[in-house]
Amino acid sequence: MAEIQYAAPETVAAAVKALAAGKGRAKVLAGGTDLLVQLRAGRISPDVIVDIKKIPELRKVKKDKGGFRVGAAVSGQELGENADFRADWPGVLEGFELIGSTQVQGRASLGGNLCNGSPAADGVPGLIAAGATVTIAGPKGEREENVEDVVTGPGQTSLKAGEFVVSINLPKRGKRGGDAYLRFIPRTEMDIAVVGAAVSLTLDAKGVCTDARVSLGAVAPRPLLVKAAGKALVGTKVDDAALDALAAAASAACSPIDDKRGTIEFRTKVAGVLARRAALIALERARNNA
Amino acid sequence: MSKHHVTTTINGDPTEFLCGTGETLLDALREQLGLTGSKEGCASGDCGACSVMMNGRLVCSCLVLGVEAQGAEIETIEGVAEGENLHPLQKHFLKEAALQCGICTPGFIVAAKALLERNPNPTETEARYWLAGNLCRCTGYDKIIRAVMNAAAEMRGA
Numbered sequence: 240m241a242e243i244q245y246a247a248p249e250t251v252a253a254a255v256k257a258l259a260a261g262k263g264r265a266k267v268l269a270g271g272t273d274l275l276v277q278l279r280a281g282r283i284s285p286d287v288i289v290d291i292k293k294i295p296e297l298r299k300v301k302k303d304k305g306g307f308r309v310g311a312a313v314s315g316q317e318l319g320e321n322a323d324f325r326a327d328w329p330g331v332l333e334g335f336e337l338i339g340s341t342q343v344q345g346r347a348s349l350g351g352n353l354c355n356g357s358p359a360a361d362g363v364p365g366l367i368a369a370g371a372t373v374t375i376a377g378p379k380g381e382r383e384e385n386v387e388d389v390v391t392g393p394g395q396t397s398l399k400a401g402e403f404v405v406s407i408n409l410p411k412r413g414k415r416g417g418d419a420y421l422r423f424i425p426r427t428e429m430d431i432a433v434v435g436a437a438v439s440l441t442l443d444a445k446g447v448c449t450d451a452r453v454s455l456g457a458v459a460p461r462p463l464l465v466k467a468a469g470k471a472l473v474g475t476k477v478d479d480a481a482l483d484a485l486a487a488a489a490s491a492a493c494s495p496i497d498d499k500r501g502t503i504e505f506r507t508k509v510a511g512v513l514a515r516r517a518a519l520i521a522l523e524r525a526r527n528n529a
Numbered sequence: 530m531s532k533h534h535v536t537t538t539i540n541g542d543p544t545e546f547l548c549g550t551g552e553t554l555l556d557a558l559r560e561q562l563g564l565t566g567s568k569e570g571c572a573s574g575d576c577g578a579c580s581v582m583m584n585g586r587l588v589c590s591c592l593v594l595g596v597e598a599q600g601a602e603i604e605t606i607e608g609v610a611e612g613e614n615l616h617p618l619q620k621h622f623l624k625e626a627a628l629q630c631g632i633c634t635p636g637f638i639v640a641a642k643a644l645l646e647r648n649p650n651p652t653e654t655e656a657r658y659w660l661a662g663n664l665c666r667c668t669g670y671d672k673i674i675r676a677v678m679n680a681a682a683e684m685r686g687a
Binding site for chain 1: 533549550551553572573574575577580583586587588589591592593594596597599640643644658659660661662663
């Protein structure tokens with residue numbers, strides 16, 4: 240086997256060049272917690288590995304237009320230490336921080352969790368619910384895409400050859416907004432979601448929901464934005480009837496796999512239950528964020 | 530392609546080694562540098578036996594490429610004791626008999642040391658969650674947790 244080449248560019252432009260030189264046989268290395276496992280299992284055999292962690296902006300969390308630009312290679316621990324981010328987007332962090340162990344949190348990135356393309360990625364539903372976008376760099380320059388459009392199927396993304404994610408962009412949280420993420424696993428730690436549910440919502444001064452987004456993980460070939468579930472809350476005070484409608488819409492959106500960790504029936508039911516519980520946590524946070 | 534010449538700092542000592550792109554930091558530590566305290570359990574980041582500190586972060590060295598160590602500060606289990614003087618964690622692991630086969634022990638000690646540096650007074654729950662990425666198939670964990678809690682108390686001067 241030919242030796243794999245390694246590049247550690249220090250600018251986005253140089254990384255684009257290095258990826259282009261790989262002619263579709265290049266892999267991006269951020270935290271490496273998925274890439275190295277795949278490499279060692281022989282599931283991938285790239286000609287070149289492009290380490291993006293030497294690009295300063297990929298390692299920074301910046302305030303931007305009242306929101307945040309999170310560099311694609313920022314680790315879970317690094318983002319978790321950002322008190323401003325935690326105050327605005329606790330649900331995004333709840334998902335990100337559930338990925339793997341302490342050791343994995345020291346390296347794993349949101350960009351990597353997204354681009355790995357797992358339908359069960361814990362970091363992704365929170366971003367979708369938050370209305371986050373990604374900035375993608377490539378041979379044709381930069382473009383922006385909604386997070387819900389990035390993963391197209393298990394292990395598949397909308398990124399074209401030579402493209403990579405530079406940052407994850409969170410909008411302004413604003414007053415009376417809150418988010419939350421919950422997942423079901425059969426144990427307490429170190430597991431892959433059987434179902435994941437994220438909710439982000441905003442209330443007006445009277446406590447009426449003006450905007451809500453619901454995202455589900457592990458119940459379809461890719462993380463889902465469930466528009467009908469969000470719509471069920473808008474115009475309500477997030478009462479029981481609205482929550483029932485949200486749960487029904489969440490369950491209706493599921494097309495999960497059937498395995499020993501969770502049957503279709505179980506995953507479908509639990510998606511509604513978790514979406515409802517996540518909505519109640521997001522509601523509580525929104526009320527406390529007046 | 531020729532091997533990468535990596536210049537790094539391990540346990541405070543400037544160190545260099547050669548490695549191919551596909552080799553991990555764990556491979557380099559064990560096979561190039563003779564630092565065999567870090568163990569390979571699963572080679573997929575699940576068991577924590579290869580835990581080391583890299584630039585102040587606890588990581589699995591099986592999930593780090595050797596070439597990524599360029600310019601980094603690495604701390605391994607070999608750097609935990611000061612000469613003949615064992616670290617309180619090491620003493621309490623012995624005292625509690627918090628090991629049987631011992632393969633997981635270096636990883637547990639490196640990971641627990643990282644915990645106590647961030648949080649000198651963890652609750653038992655915090656310690657258990659922090660160490661969730663370190664697997665032990667012998668002890669059932671209780672003795673390990675007892676050793677960590679006792680070491681923490683000793684280090685706080687309690």
